[in-house]
Amino acid sequence: MSKQPRHRPLRHFPNAERKIIECDFQECLHCGVPLAAGQSWHMSKTVQTLSGPIFVAGKSKICLNPECRHFEKKYHASGVLKYSLPHSTYGLDVLAFIGWEHEQKHRQLKEIHHDLSERGVLINERSVGRLYRQFLALLGGTQVPLVSNQHLLEIS
Structure with a gap:
């Protein structure tokens, strides 16, 4: 058995299946105005499963109604939680x-x-x-x- 390095090794999974999860909400919960797509992913990680690695990313949406008290509030994609716990790979x-x-x-x-x-x-x-x-x-x-x-x- 070969000795493993003491630090966490970098793990790359270039052939991992990609799952981009969108936010479930279509409208702001507070004002009812349609939500706009966010600029970037609110989270992304590679998750190791029993059937192989999966790259999971969550896309958020944002309320762009300036009259809403939750203007620019981000709504995250909760569907990412069906793959792994937060902060877990x-x-x-x-x-x-x-x-x-x-x-x-x-x-x-x-x-x-x-x-x-x-x-x-x-x-x-x-x-x-x-x-x-x-x-x-x-x-x-x-x-x-x-x-x-x-x-x-x-x-x-």
Whole structure:
């Protein structure tokens, strides 16, 4: 096994599929005037998925009505979130794969890292652990509390 560099290597995916996501809104939510296309992407990144890398970019729209109190407000493309979490370069499918393998199949993070590497996902073992913690945080957000705060106040 060759020694890996200590810094994060630059990763280029020239053949990555391109997905340019437009803002869903056609009109300003506040004044109803049609939105204009923004000048540039509000975000762009290459996301590694189990089926290969994807270049994802979000195009924003802007309100150009000078009488609107939200004049020049940017409306971002929320569709980019169906590929990966903000500030993450790994797809939601990779996140789910890590969580499923660890929770349901009781596999160690080292084994999951090996499987992902064999599938062509460029990731280190530490990132597998970080993505597993993100999976747990997302899963925790779906849980409904068994006891409400109001009920706790009534008990005490």
